[in-house]
Amino acid sequence: MRDLENSVVPALDIAAMRVEYGVDAGENHPGPETDLDETWLADGWEPLLRTWIEQATSALVADPNAMVLATVEQTDSGPKPATRTVLCKGLSPEGVTFYTNFESFKGRALTVTPYASATLVWPVLGRQVTVRGPVRRVAPEVTEVYWRSRPRGSQLGAWASNQSRPVASRAELDRQMLEMTERFTGVDEIPVPPHWGGFLIQPETVEFWQGRRSRMHNRLRVLLEPGNTDVAAMKVERLQP
Ligand SMILES: Cc1cc2nc3c(=O)[nH]c(=O)nc-3n(C[C@H](O)[C@H](O)[C@H](O)COP(=O)(O)O)c2cc1C
Numbered sequence: 001m002r003d004l005e006n007s008v009v010p011a012l013d014i015a016a017m018r019v020e021y022g023v024d025a026g027e028n029h030p031g032p033e034t035d036l037d038e039t040w041l042a043d044g045w046e047p048l049l050r051t052w053i054e055q056a057t058s059a060l061v062a063d064p065n066a067m068v069l070a071t072v073e074q075t076d077s078g079p080k081p082a083t084r085t086v087l088c089k090g091l092s093p094e095g096v097t098f099y100t101n102f103e104s105f106k107g108r109a110l111t112v113t114p115y116a117s118a119t120l121v122w123p124v125l126g127r128q129v130t131v132r133g134p135v136r137r138v139a140p141e142v143t144e145v146y147w148r149s150r151p152r153g154s155q156l157g158a159w160a161s162n163q164s165r166p167v168a169s170r171a172e173l174d175r176q177m178l179e180m181t182e183r184f185t186g187v188d189e190i191p192v193p194p195h196w197g198g199f200l201i202q203p204e205t206v207e208f209w210q211g212r213r214s215r216m217h218n219r220l221r222v223l224l225e226p227g228n229t230d231v232a233a234m235k236v237e238r239l240q241p
Helices: 045-058 105-112 142-150 152-160 170-185
Strands: 066-075 079-085 090-092 094-101 115-122 129-139 196-201 205-210 218-223 235-239
Touching: 045 090, 045 115, 066 094, 066 105, 079 094, 079 105, 090 218, 094 105, 094 129, 094 142, 094 152, 115 196, 142 196, 152 170
Parallel strands: none
Antiparallel strands: 066 079, 066 115, 090 094, 094 196, 115 129, 129 196, 129 205, 205 218, 218 235
């Protein structure tokens, strides 16, 4: 940890922090195109989201496929939202896929209320995309393919962690990992844990947001019938910023 008490960094003025989006992309300030309009969606929402993730990757954004995932928890005092970050690990006209523990807080919330909203944000590009719609588990064969691509350490971690449950100490967590490492010693292909797999968000809406000057941003919302991947069936509307 840095020694914050002796730091000479001036006090943060959070209210004064602001960025002007869509400043002209001149030679000295190469930036993304900002004139987002309906023509960008001619081939559907999926190619545009793919392009934006590619451009975020080129801009050296860390985890350009990270998305903040909102789920709904049903409680005695009514439904409550919860958010956390996950990585988009599959993108197709069918929707966006992420992988997690089915027994985690989010896994249980999605089992009871299979609907989610996920936002990818790339502040350096002045862009965000929100995908919202019903959620279903992906086929075990699809999970298997992705599982095989994961490093062995991540596979062991998925076995060792009872995600979202309290644990007495770091030492206890390390002990669980050691136990799984020993359990799978000599096993070449670690199997997919029964409590682990992918969820697919089938978009009902996908909103593309591109920041522009004076807060007059471009917002395009694509309306879809979940499960219908026909580009001709999608509708696009412009929203006020
Ligand atoms: C950049 C980033 C990527 C993450 N990716 C995943 C992921 O793909 N799957 C996952 O289960 N958790 C991922 N996490 C951890 C989650 O944010 C979260 O802590 C965990 O899934 C438990 O969430 P829950 O208790 O709400 O179920 C990621 C965290 C960060 C910061």
